[in-house]
Amino acid sequence: MRYPDDFINKVICGDCLEVMKDIPDKSVDLILTDPPYSIGADKGTDGFGSSKTNKHYKDNWDSKRPDKIYFDEILRIGKNIIIFGGNFFTDLLPVNGHWIVWDKTGSIVFHNPFSDCELAWTNINKKTVKKYTVIQQGFISRERKRFHPTQKPVDLFRAIINDYSKEGIILDPFLGSGTTAMAAKKTGRDFIGIEQDKDYCKIAEARINVIKVENKLPFN
Numbered sequence: 592m593r594y595p596d597d598f599i600n601k602v603i604c605g606d607c608l609e610v611m612k613d614i615p616d617k618s619v620d621l622i623l624t625d626p627p628y629s630i631g632a633d634k635g636t637d638g639f640g641s642s643k644t645n646k647h648y649k650d651n652w653d654s655k656r657p658d659k660i661y662f663d664e665i666l667r668i669g670k671n672i673i674i675f676g677g678n679f680f681t682d683l684l685p686v687n688g689h690w691i692v693w694d695k696t697g698s699i700v701f702h703n704p705f706s707d708c709e710l711a712w713t714n715i716n717k718k719t720v721k722k723y724t725v726i727q728q729g730f731i732s733r734e735r736k737r738f739h740p741t742q743k744p745v746d747l748f749r750a751i752i753n754d755y756s757k758e759g760i761i762l763d764p765f766l767g768s769g770t771t772a773m774a775a776k777k778t779g780r781d782f783i784g785i786e787q788d789k790d791y792c793k794i795a796e797a798r799i800n801v802i803k804v805e806n807k808l809p810f811n
Contacts, residue, residue: 594618598783599760602772602799604792607764607785611664619783620759622669623751623771625743628679629656657765659683665764666714671755675743677712689717693747694724701728715755723747738768738794748774756780769795776802 592598592613603610662683665672673691677684691711701707705728725747726733734744752761752774759780763771766784768791775782776799784799786792 595760599781600783602766602769602784602786602792602796604786604789606787608661608664610785611668611764614668614762614783616667617670618760619669619762620671620780621752621756622665622672622674622762622764623748623755623774624665624673624763624765625675625741625767626657626661626680626765627655628676656680661764669714669762672714673711673751673755674713675709675711678710680712684712685714687712687714687716688719689713689715690720691751692720692722693743694722695727697724697726699726699728701731703728713755721754723750725750738798739791742768743770745770745773745777749777752778752780766795767791769798772799773802776806 592603592610594614595618598614656679662674662680665674666685674680674684675693677690691713693709693711694707695705695709696707725744727744732744733746734742748770760783761771761775761780762783762785764785766772766786769784772782772784772795784795786795
């Protein structure tokens with residue numbers, strides 16, 4: 592594959608480790624991604640969202656976290672980098688002081704087994720913590736459809752992209768159902784999406800096409 596023509600504004604179906612090898616050093620403005628954590632989220636949480644009862648989601652996607660070599664490639668090609676679930680990869684990532692907290696409850700008190708917040712590691716050279724509040728608890732979400740069990744809200748990623756990038760290229764090497772690419776198009780950025788599951792690639796492409804139609808964007 593030739594960079595950037597074969598990458599920009601495309602959903603690439605394949606192993607992101609192999610795809611990222613063709614991307615030059617520090618050529619991506621922002622990498623915003625949510626890798627699998629290997630905590631068994633594909634099996635459901637305390638009876639909520641179990642793959643046995645909810646066949647809407649595919650099984651075994653969270654059986655293994657990425658090896659260090661994946662994160663080494665991400666660090667090589669990205670300028671600014673934000674990795675959700677960074678607390679599960681602290682042994683694979685450099686120590687850094689600037690973290691992002693996604694507050695999933697706001698002022699609402701939920702009585703369920705889900706996390707109140709999620710953490711994202713960054714390589715941003717700051718000694719502060721940034722918080723975003725977008726309510727999402729289980730099936731309670733502003734977004735009507737959920738295509739992936741760890742799907743992040745587009746509004747959350749759109750706010751992060753606005754805060755941590757200028758107009759440029761946004762990469763998600765673990766694209767899933769396409770939220771990062773959608774948020775990139777909504778903020779006027781170009782995207783590169785990489786996903787190894789063919790079914791999720793199709794879902795991501797369909798969701799991105801909706802954004803293109805809404806914003807009257809060209810189909811690259």
